[in-house]
Amino acid sequence: MRKYIIFVFSLLLIIISFSICLFLYCNDFSSTKVKRLTGEVHTGENLNQSFSQGKDYNYINASKRDPMAELDAFRIGGKNLGFAYGGSPISAGSQGSIASLDLQGHPYGMYAQGCIFCVMTGQSDSFRPGITGGDWTVGTAASVLPGDSVAEYIETENERALMVLDVDHYDAPVNNTDADAVLKTPLTAQQMVMLRVGMWIHTNSIDGESTEPSCETLGGHAGCSLPRQNWYRSVVKGWSSDGKKIYVTQWVSPTSSKSTVNGQIPPTDAASIDTLNSNWRKPVIFVGITPNVNGRNENLFYRHAYSSGTGGALGHAILSNEIDMMYLTTENHEVKVTGDDFVAENLVGSTTFNHDSVTEDSHFMLFNGDLPIGLWLNLGATADMIKSPSFNVHGNEGVSRAEARLATTEIWSQGFADGADAFNLLGYLQAETINAPSLTGANGTSYHFGVHIGGTNTTPTNLPNNWGEMIWNPKGQNQGSFGMCGGGSTGTAEACGVIQTQSGPVIMPYQVSVKNGGITSGNGLVIGKQPSGHAAALGIYQDASNIDNILEFMEGSRSLLSLTSKGNLIISSNITASGMTTFSGKLIIPFGTPTSSTAPCKQGQMEMDATYTYSCVVANTWHRVANGASW
Structure with missing residues (x-):
């Protein structure tokens, strides 16, 4: 009997201790003690309590609610905590700042979700394939592939609405600000429990003033851009106790000229029902949905008042994300280091592929704002600043005779002709070790910018695939000069037809051709196409059918000498001949x-x-x- 009493007493102590533990560590959410949280944690009202309690849960009562104290929200930290910068307690109603969430662990596998901090939206039950490459729970082959060891994982999808409700009509707004949607079928008790103040609410009623863009105005391709978001939308402020009405702030169509006008009423006629973004063919409202899906949205703000005078803040810089990737290695090429990887691809089951699947304004990265620098690349001299299959920008290592690096591509772009011949637009430095072997530095180096056919961006060359270049300091023999050059026929003989020297004169070392044979040089200077059997130190051969004078010299507006197309020589002043003058005419x-x-x-x-x-x-x-x- 004594042993039985001791056993019962011990059991009572265990039960009391366990109850105290639950009370202190699981329910005291305003305490700053470290707590181990297990299972589901909720704050706010009890799940079993009805929102309406038989009364209208209208926008007046709703405005007094704390959105972070909803049934499905959990806050770490709260109000009336902490001290102000002057040492005094923060006044009642101010936000506290002495709570934090510390997550530590290791994702040993997929027995949980495979991540330390998992954030997932949507209504899909299986998010694991995003980490492992396949759903291991159903025995897919992808489950044997190496997965990712993930600290933070975010997955989102184009979520379906929490509820899609048939609308009978929309009442006229009260005081031009508050409005409602009158439902054809009243909300059920379960639906009212699911509703939250502040939920998005969208109609499928569109504003006819906001016309849809056509493909032609956006580039003429099949993808075009998404239709304008010209449907009416609002935010839930409450609902009636009988479930017949949902109250909203006010209805607005953002792309309309009346987007800032209060008191609008969404139309319900057939012509005003959206068939592009949705296709319900009748007036409905979508509750708890927004047309945009974001994986992460950050808002960083700097306030002058906080960092000046006695504001108490020291920061004068805002930084969105800092990613420090450190490595301690003992061998070359020991580790692969990558920053952010962006991948966009079709999934199995898609009927369109590549960029035809997305709109023409789809992009991986957008820089928008008024900053002095859009993209700052501070990499090493040997690094490729930008690298892609069709475009490459290299660092500033340049050429080095000592290191036998005689040509370096600085910039390269590639496009294909009929899918075969590659047109390479190259900008590269070349050490002129053949044409100017005794020169070094800038004097012995040329910069080339031109088109090469075939080859790759890593092998710039002057071989016959060179289709013409602009060259600074051609062949290292014209310092400070600029040349317009053909490719030439050998690896060292760019054919520069025009060289603009640093001092001003223009050098034309090859034949120059203009209309009908142009200007040529050799035994003489010939303008035009020279007929067979004629030779002259200076010859002018032109079709004279549409000109008055073949040759003319003028002083200002006064003609001194002219040779007409009929062969007459006209001289406005004297002719002096020191020898015999013979006239055959x-x-x-x-x-x-x-x-x-x-x-x-x-x-x-x-x-x-x-x-x-x-x-x-x-x-x-x-x-x-x-x-x-x-x-």
Whole structure:
């Protein structure tokens, strides 16, 4: 009997101790003690309590509720905790700051979810394939593949609405701000328990003013962009006790010109029912759903008042994410280090593939804002700053004769012609060890930017696949110059047809061609296509059918000499010949009569009239002879 009494007494002590443990460690959520939480933890009202309690759960009562004290919300830390920066307790109603959540562990496998901190949205029951590559619970082959050891895991999906409810009509707003949706079928008690104040609520009623974009206006491809979100939406403020109405703040269509106008009423006629984003063909509301799905949304804010004067804050910088990847190695290429990996791909069962599956404005990364620098890459000189199958930007290591690195691609872009020939747009440095072997540094190095056919970005070359380049310091022989060059026929002979020197003169070391044969050099300078059998130090050969003068010299607007297309040579001033002048054609003497035998003239000058021929024998002295009679 004594042993029985001792056993019962011990059992009572165990039960009392266990009850105290449950009370202190499982229910005291306002305490700052470290607690081990097991099972489900809820704060707020009891799950079995009805929201309405037979009364309207309207927006007046709803506005007094703490959204973090809902049945399905759990808060670490609370109000009326901590001290202000001056040492005094924080005033009542202020947010506390002395609570934290510390998670430590190791994901040894998939016996749980395979992650230390798992955040998952949606209504799917199986999230494990996102970590292992397959669902091990059903024996898929993917379960034998190496999985990921995950500290934090986030998975989300395009969630379905918590409820889709038929709408009878929408009442006119009260005071132009508060509105409601009148349901065809009242909410059940279970549905009212599921509702929360602050839930998203969307209609399938669209604003006809916000037209849908067409494919042609967005690029002309099949993907185009998503239709505008021109349906009416709001936020739940409450619901009636009979379940016939759901109260909202006010209805608004964001893309409408009336988006800031209060008192709108969603239309319910057939023409105003959305068939692009949804296809219910009747007025409905979607409760607890938003059209956008985000894996993570961060908001960082800097307030001047906090970091100035007596604000108490020291920070003057905001940083979104810092990822420190450290490694202690003893061998080359011992570890693979990667930052953020973005993967977008079709899953099994998709009927469209590649980029045709997504809209034209889909992207991996978007930088939007007014910052001085959009993307800062601070990598080593030998690193590829940007690397892709079609575009590459290399570091600034350049060339080095000492290290036998005689050519280095700085930038490269590739595109294919008919899926076969690769057009490579290259920008690379080349040490001119063949053309300028005695020069080093910038004087002995050229920079090339041009098109090469075939090959890869890592092997820049001047071989015949070079289809032309712009070269700075061509061949290392024209320091400070710039050349426009063809590919040439050998590995060291770029054919630079035009070289702009640093001092100004332009060098054209090869034949220059213009219209109809152009300008060529060799035995002479020839303009135009030279006919067979003709040779000239200076030859001008042009079609004269549509021009007035083949050759013309002018001083300002005054013509000094011109050779017309008819072969006439016109000279506006004197002709002086020191030797014999022979005319194979006719010589025409100016027709005129000196005013007297002493009229002004220059020696050798001649004139004639119908009776005499006059010649100036010395300055200002004329002689004449009779012209004779006709025959």
